[in-house]
Each structure stands twice: as C-alpha cells, then as structure tokens.
Amino acid sequence: MKTVIYPGTFDPITNGHIDILKKASRVFDQVILSVAEDTGKSTLFSVDEREQICREAVRDIANVQVMKFSGLVVNFARKVNAIAMIRGLRAISDFEYELSQALMNEKLSDRFSTIFFVPDYKYLYLSSSMIKQVISLGGSINNLLPPGVEEALRKKLNL
C-alpha cells in the first residue's frame, strides 16, 4: 500500500489543488490531503474550517482522505506511514521555494522525498490569495473553485 501526503495551507482549496490531487490519486494507492496548522501564514479560515472545506471538496475522489496536522510535515508523514510528499509545481517562480522546502524536508528525514506534479495550464497562475482578493472585492470566480468554496468565502468575509 503506497501512501503519500499532499500537504498545504489550503486557505482555501482550489481546483488547482484538486487537479494535482487527482493526478496523484491515479498513481498512488492512497493520498492524504494534509491541512497544515503551522504554515507561517496568517489564514482566513481556521485549520478546522480548512479541513472541513477540503473534506467536502474531495468527497468524490475514492482514495483520498483529509487530515489536519500540526508541527513538522516530516513527522506527520512518518506517523501516517507515507512514502513521499506530493507538491504541485506551477510556474518557474515556484521552483526555488519548492526546492528549498524539499531539501529541508530531506535534511530532516532522509527517507522522505518530494514528488512534483504539474497542474493543468488553466491553473498555472492560480493561488488562494488571488481568489480571496477577487472575492473580497466583489468578483466572481468561474470554474476555479470546488462547489461550495466560493459560498464559504463569501460567508466568512460577510459578503
């Protein structure tokens, strides 16, 4: 049974994340979408809210489950017996950040590799911050968010 984790902040999850998740779910037996509490970012949604929104968003993907975690991602990976971590590599601008994280995680646990998937071109320049900004300024997002996420954003932002 090959289990991988797909960690992130997911504030909120977008169709770009779902695209990566689906690709990983075709390759591995089990993918654990891992919602990080300790991300160094100030988030709009609490970790419990992010976990709940992710759970709704992935409920139709059979071999994916959602778990929140705190502390180091390598410790969480060990706890759930993951063989590797999945990350999405979008534009070149992601590369240095992803490389530094992957190297630090390998330093922390030398049996733990990062595997990169590329998203569909539609999602290349998508980010959760951009989505939050557009919605908070009254815009509407078509086909970039799983069902229910736009509504959750509007509710959270009192719009």
Ligand code: COA
């Ligand atoms: N489609 C759309 N957007 C994507 C995406 C995709 N396929 N892949 C990444 N993004 C966006 C995210 O929405 C996010 O946007 P934002 O910055 O506007 O919020 C950004 O790219 C990157 O975020 P994300 O994928 O959520 O990762 P992250 O960099 O926020 O998460 C963790 C980093 C959680 C993996 C890292 O902080 C962590 O491991 N924390 C645990 C503590 C730890 O072990 N730290 C040491 C790590 S070396």
